Amino acid sequence: MVDKKNILTYEGLKRYEEELQNLKVVKRKEVAQKIKEAREQGDLSENAEYDAAKDEQRDIELRIEELEKLLKNAEVVVEDEIDLDKINIGCKVKVYEVDEDEEMEFKIVGSSEANSLQNKISNESPVGQALMGKKVGDVVEVETQSGVIQYKVLEIQRVS
Numbered sequence: 001m002v003d004k005k006n007i008l009t010y011e012g013l014k015r016y017e018e019e020l021q022n023l024k025v026v027k028r029k030e031v032a033q034k035i036k037e038a039r040e041q042g043d044l045s046e047n048a049e050y051d052a053a054k055d056e057q058r059d060i061e062l063r064i065e066e067l068e069k070l071l072k073n074a075e076v077v078v079e080d081e082i083d084l085d086k087i088n089i090g091c092k093v094k095v096y097e098v099d100e101d102e103e104m105e106f107k108i109v110g111s112s113e114a115n116s117l118q119n120k121i122s123n124e125s126p127v128g129q130a131l132m133g134k135k136v137g138d139v140v141e142v143e144t145q146s147g148v149i150q151y152k153v154l155e156i157q158r159v160s
Contacts, residue, residue: 007110094155
């Protein structure tokens with residue numbers, strides 16, 4: 001099975017690289033120290049600190065493995081090379097939601113970077129899929145659990 005490409009913005013790539021570096025350099029040492037201190041307390045069979053430190057170590061190693069796999073298969077979108085005539089990954093989009101009579105802004109990102117609290121939507125999400133490739137002035141309809149939502153594309157920008 002071929003691993004799926006993880007489409008990342010440059011900002012996302014840097015954030016994941018920094019997290020990986022921190023886990024390998026800082027967190028691994030911290031948890032190793034916790035394990036060492038817990039071992040020095042003697043009997044490991046009923047040592048909650050030891051069990052907690054081992055659990056933390058396992059979680060760190062799993063996250064390191066996950067990040068390494070993600071970065072190995074990363075495809076970085078170069079924001080400076082994005083065609084602003086149509087919506088693509090790495091651009092900021094201003095849309096008008098017809099039913100709610102309000103403007104919204106989204107940054108279109110790969111699925112591993114999506115974060116609705118930061119208005120970063122995945123190109124694979126229903127709204128992201130509907131917007132991909134559209135131009136200013138286009139109206140898209142998105143099927144949601146609460147019905148169909150219409151968005152009119154107002155502006156396509158580079159992320160600054």
